[in-house]
Amino acid sequence: MTGQSDAARPHAPQPDPRTGPASVIANAFALLRVLSEAQCPLGVTSLASAVGLPKTTAHRLLEQMAAEGVVERRERKWRLGNGIYDLARLGHPSALPAAAHRRLEVMSKATGAALFLHHYADHTLQTVFHAYGAHVKALVPATEQTIAARHPASAIWQALKTGQLAAEYRQVRPECDCISVPFSVPGGDIAVLSLARPAGSDMESLKRPLERVAALIRSDLRQAAM
Template identity: 30%
Template structure:
């Protein structure tokens, strides 16, 4: 089976739920290979301790009868809709990659018969697929997720500059946005050390206090759904606004350093961030200078009336 998933930039696509992009990257035609979730230690620069990693378990699919409430509706439903239950299951599969019915039902707070019924409906829609261990993300989610972008023309405007930046620096390069108080990776290259530095993929979610997130939070209006801000954040945010740069020097992952700059749309409104990810042997100040020049070039494309058309043409030399 061949899926054509490239979406024409600048097209009139509906503004799909951003989390679908994350879920889309989890779909594959083969069962996922087990990976070590703790291979890289992720931490908050203001707290101690590692995040708890949830493991999924294999489970059978034979369930007791589901209790019913009034009018024959499931007793679990209350004010929750069927759609919410389906998206809870999709979200759990996005985290687990592959999981059995018992774990999915418990993780989502659903009776097993309800979870089974919703999962089978999602299977019929190709949103979920059966797997040896239960269920995994389906091909329809993959297709839907690749139709979303946070700003018209962002993919087109950044595609070639990002490739050139990766080739010139050897660093991993990522385009990121803020969603639901977290850093969402929209597009990510591999750099010289694919998978060795910061594990991730297109659609991966990181804390907002990565360099890519901080450079956007520093200029964002009040009211973002963030955790309580540390006392020193206001000072760091002022420095970020003044320099246009945010740094991460092994604050999130040991041995990993990052520098990020904002990407501006019309009206000089930040719409995304450009982030370079490397190891401790590289000069972050030099990378910061290059990132700012490339960031300004991408922003110029986004603010141009012909941003989409010009982004599809070969990029000018940005790194000379």
């Protein structure tokens, strides 16, 4: 029996490297990363180009993720869906203090200020991290600092109401001034970072550094979620 040469034998179809199980997951996450960083919804052509996929492959992945609520299509363009936020929210309360711990400890030691980090969701304010600075600890006991930070007149609630940095001077505690900055976190919730120092301190010079630290924490959280 005459055997066929290698050139003449039919070859089994080779799997597309873009559609294997591992690659499908990698490509799906690549699309999600692009959508998470986009400032507006994107069309499938832009998304496919951004991750280096054929348009048909990108469209198929998007449709599959849409069925799970992870992405959604509006007017022929795609954006993250509520499903992805629900997943992020599950791990959020523990992820936030973990991401912030080192940065806030360093800032507290450098300034002597008390720092509080709160997570706000479902109309509930939860303290997730605190650093009782040396300067404030000498004036206000730790337990009273915690109560003051959550006071209705505190800078925290002003920041949540206005969506921007807020300050209060001696309104909650006559011994202290406080500034707070809100920032968004993965999952669509809000965190608020607050700093308190003895009354009469130079708070103006600390506003920009506090905003910078909040931005770094937000960036750390986004990186951890990818």
